[in-house]
Amino acid sequence: MIEFNTHPDKYQHWTIDYDCPIATLKLKVNEDGGLHSGYKLKLNSYDLGVDIELHDAVQRLRFEHPEIKAIVLTSAMDKVFCAGANIKMLALSTHAHKVNFCKFTNETRNSIEDASRFSGQTYIAAINGTAAGGGYELALASEYIMLVDDGSSNVSLPEVPLLAVLPGTGGLTRIVDKRKVRRDHADYFCTVTEGIRGKRAENWKLIDELVPRSKFEQKVEAQDRLKQAISTRALTQEAMLKSEAKLLEIEENRITYDHVSVEYERQSGIVNLTIHAPDGDLPTDLESIHAAGQTTGL
Template sequence: NIRMLGGAAHSHKVNFCKFTNETRNAFEAAEEESGQKYIAAVKGACAGGGYELALACNHIMLTDDSQSSVALPEVPLLAVLPGTGGLTRVTDKRKVRRDLADIFCATEEGVKGKRAKDWKLVDDVFKNSVFDEKVVERANEFVAASSKSEVDAGVKLNPLQRQIDENGNVTYSCVEVTIDREGRTATITLNGPDQPAPKTMDDFQSQGDQAYLLRLAREFEDAILHLRLNEMDMGLWVIRTQGDPELLLQHEALLAQNAEHWLANEVRHYWKRTLKRVDVTSRSLMAQVEHGSCFAGVLAELLWAVDRSYMMEDEFEGDNRPIATITLSNENFGTYPMGNGLSRLETRFLDEAERIEALKTHIGEPMQADDASEHGLVTMILDDIDWEDEIRIFLEERASFSPDAMTGMEANLRFAGPETMETRIFGRLTAWQNWIFNRPNAVGDDGALQRYGTGLRGNYNMERV
């Protein structure tokens, strides 16, 4: 809906595109991780976001007639980019030649029939008379070759139970979000399990959407999306955990030991996608490893997703919670890769393979502050005397900086290592799109996005920037 996009605030455009990108990426992840196949069967015009959706599918089939085409007309028509993966998937996924991609993305009417296949924009082209039959035939081929497990009964995901009070604080069953409007800070607390792990995957599945690690992932993801869209002044997120790390690791181990079980597979990949949402969130991120915390296994990943982490050292006066620890598990060494294809530890210790191997010898060991600091797992360890002052100084400093500069700095520093299609979508395509969304040639009163549907072309400032 172009008029919706044109009328949306800049922040809404950015949030919309980011959420859409994450959703499209999930299509491709579903093939790689769950054995699902997506076919785009195109009859008629498949343009803009429609073709970007098709690009995220595994296979594109186009009917060969005078009405059917694929197109990315955003540049000539709207003065914006095909910004939800379009440009990147054309070159990186479809492997379309650069000059042909240039023609394609500068042509309003798009490309039809045999030429679309010759240019690698689609996989199959069939006449109308046999098109539906060929789509079914291709679908059956994909089903026969699929690695997806046979599932007798799925798990129903019921609506989440959450409460939002008058100040905007959000309470779920095992996630709490506390809003500090004056400090422009949101504190997210993830609570560990209060029951032992199920003994078998049948027991896990019988709990449905109330199984702890599934429930926690859904609630955490919902909190992330809620804060992104509805609390945009909360420029700093503080991430905390509370609970028994050993109990948490038992829950994680059940899934790891049954990785071939369809539901264990889905929950682990759900966590991978949720952690990736943290990586690309345009907020300053900080973790506080307090006494009584449960930064272990999958939740320890958050320590290397944030921009800084602070850990309590030794006992604190009047605090009788268990001493703060960090516990690594096998899952921290590749189960939850970032968009760059590396684990968060590999990204943190780039080109330090020997350090990664050394850390593997400490799997299962609860590390207190000194050990965690020695191994580089946290930014800073603080004792009872310094904790409050150092945390306060950091919070005040971060709140005083330009949000724009913070977003740019953090997005650049978080993704060391190789560039992938996924990092290019977020770090290059989206970044340029967000800049264009702020420029008058697109969104000014005489810009192309604002004039869409009026019969008038955009009136452009022809200066190149």
């Protein structure tokens, strides 16, 4: 059974550094930390388990870190930003799992954009190595993409020529729809396995800024400052809140939470899902909302 509740203490693949008001989300995938057996998560490639941690981190940054205004997505691995979804994992997965995986990862990237757009937590991708397939798609979910200019770091969507599938985690849509890359440039880009680097990547709007390696960290910093200046998020150090769902019990035919109960009728393929309104006094002012957040996780 796949579980979705996790906590930074349990992360295997991501670390979060806080340097108020900036957080840096660093990817260094544990090769042997796959959710299922049969594949190694080499070159910062990911499976659902890596993305469950990312989803958790994005949620916690929003709820537990009001002081954070900009988030840098980067890699802690030398020469590799992220190689995208693990191919062996995909090849071994059932069709249903591939579809679910694809949906979940898309929802996580949408939630990253949601945070940039509505929460004043702007995501910036600092690509310090190769960003292939889902790796570049992760960067595409950010509002600003910086690429280190070192002659080898690049961006690519090699799915069509290499794997006979699509960059399906928003890649095709975001390059033309969000970044407004010209469709003929996009067409070429999506058919070259080696991807595009350097000036051409910048000229074609695949990235926002090309930065020499020697100035990379400094430039990322500069970009952060700019973004936080326009952030609508109040700089605050209010108490942390519990972000996880309070799962009480999972049984064969039933799951019980505080406010949600789920019962299965397996014979007929039915789920009875009931939401229970809270009883008693409700928090109606900011102070009591915070207090409730600390105890029940809202």
